[in-house]
Amino acid sequence: MENILFDFMSKYISLTEEEKNILLSLDIFRTVKKGTILLKEGQKTKESYFVLKGCIRTYYVIDSEEKTTGFYTEMEALTPPCVVSKTPSEYYISCVEDSIITVSNSDMETEINSKFPKFDIMCKILTEELLAKQRIDFDEFKTSSPEQRYLNLLEKRPDLIQRVPQYQLASYLGIKPESLSRVRARIADKNKG
Amino acid sequence: MENILFDFMSKYISLTEEEKNILLSLDIFRTVKKGTILLKEGQKTKESYFVLKGCIRTYYVIDSEEKTTGFYTEMEALTPPCVVSKTPSEYYISCVEDSIITVSNSDMETEINSKFPKFDIMCKILTEELLAKQRIDFDEFKTSSPEQRYLNLLEKRPDLIQRVPQYQLASYLGIKPESLSRVRARIADKNKG
DNA sequence: GTCATTTCTTAACTTAAGTGAACGAGTTGC
DNA sequence: GCAACTCGTTCACTTAAGTTAAGAAATGAC
Numbered sequence: 307m308e309n310i311l312f313d314f315m316s317k318y319i320s321l322t323e324e325e326k327n328i329l330l331s332l333d334i335f336r337t338v339k340k341g342t343i344l345l346k347e348g349q350k351t352k353e354s355y356f357v358l359k360g361c362i363r364t365y366y367v368i369d370s371e372e373k374t375t376g377f378y379t380e381m382e383a384l385t386p387p388c389v390v391s392k393t394p395s396e397y398y399i400s401c402v403e404d405s406i407i408t409v410s411n412s413d414m415e416t417e418i419n420s421k422f423p424k425f426d427i428m429c430k431i432l433t434e435e436l437l438a439k440q441r442i443d444f445d446e447f448k449t450s451s452p453e454q455r456y457l458n459l460l461e462k463r464p465d466l467i468q469r470v471p472q473y474q475l476a477s478y479l480g481i482k483p484e485s486l487s488r489v490r491a492r493i494a495d496k497n498k499g
Numbered sequence: 500m501e502n503i504l505f506d507f508m509s510k511y512i513s514l515t516e517e518e519k520n521i522l523l524s525l526d527i528f529r530t531v532k533k534g535t536i537l538l539k540e541g542q543k544t545k546e547s548y549f550v551l552k553g554c555i556r557t558y559y560v561i562d563s564e565e566k567t568t569g570f571y572t573e574m575e576a577l578t579p580p581c582v583v584s585k586t587p588s589e590y591y592i593s594c595v596e597d598s599i600i601t602v603s604n605s606d607m608e609t610e611i612n613s614k615f616p617k618f619d620i621m622c623k624i625l626t627e628e629l630l631a632k633q634r635i636d637f638d639e640f641k642t643s644s645p646e647q648r649y650l651n652l653l654e655k656r657p658d659l660i661q662r663v664p665q666y667q668l669a670s671y672l673g674i675k676p677e678s679l680s681r682v683r684a685r686i687a688d689k690n691k692g
Numbered sequence: 693g694t695c696a697t698t699t700c701t702t703a704a705c706t707t708a709a710g711t712g713a714a715c716g717a718g719t720t721g722c
Numbered sequence: 723g724c725a726a727c728t729c730g731t732t733c734a735c736t737t738a739a740g741t742t743a744a745g746a747a748a749t750g751a752c
Contacts, residue, residue, distance in 0.1 A: 437626060437630045438583040438584060443637070444637045477642065
């Protein structure tokens, strides 16, 4: 379990055994059951998450309807905007599957960053990469139709379509579940002839 | 002109006269005419932009149609994703209005950051804030209809609707110019009675 | 296993966005 | 001034998404 995290980190920085031990002593690993709610709307938190195994999602409740806006799977990190803005959360975070994650809080990160410049450098690189990736995702979303977005997802994250309920995928694609059903039917038709 | 930048920076860090002079010596200020293209598709660059006055936009050309995905106005910074990924740019950047901007390259930033830890801290805060803000913008986009998105823009960036051509706003809202015309007509109707 | 609940699909209908074309207002160039 | 262009709007028509409702399929609880 720990090795998954260290392997990931080794892509960005090299870690000594001592540094690894300090990370381990922080007791950040958690196993969470499917359906567990990690964060609720209105709640304040300083916690960030990193998914080692499984899948978590972010969703809003608008007019008593769930609107899923993000899925985080293996090797993906999530720092809720409310941690940065220091305001109550606008959305929920819950586990789509039984998952293994790390949970760290921002005070803890500040302390580690000051002790280990390496760690700080890694965070900076990760944040910049994430910003660029998210910018591109948003651009793709804006410039394509629901059907194109579904096909795009099928190509880039085919696993999501298998492991996540359709109604959650629908709002992730910016449409209603009924529309997603039709999109899928339309595509299946085309592939037949 | 310089003071606009220093005032902005002073919200995050305090600068000595010496530090200000070093920044000035880098010769990063540019005035650019409306229509100037700062970056072309396929081009490689290490440049980041910060708008002191005016407006620049990012757009893709897809099937020989412009798709505008972002506008950057006073006190907004833009580091193209291609600078982070070190690949050719997927989009264009051009000036919507005569503008005053700063142009800095990533080597320069690396050097300043290593000399002035303060600057590095500011960059980190800015990047994290931007990531959170962008995440929320994307979520709002996904969870709302074209009409709601237009109303949202009217509330949050009313200036944009005045200073930017409608056809550029349309793709920014994820729709065609004809649809934006209808949305506007619909809203005007509602306000009459 | 059965029952209850949740999730997915289908259908009929409504509403809005995409498409192709035309028109007028406003610019720009010469 | 006039022609050429750009831009925004409108229209008629097509296509697709939203809505409401019903039922089938899958899942979970016991």
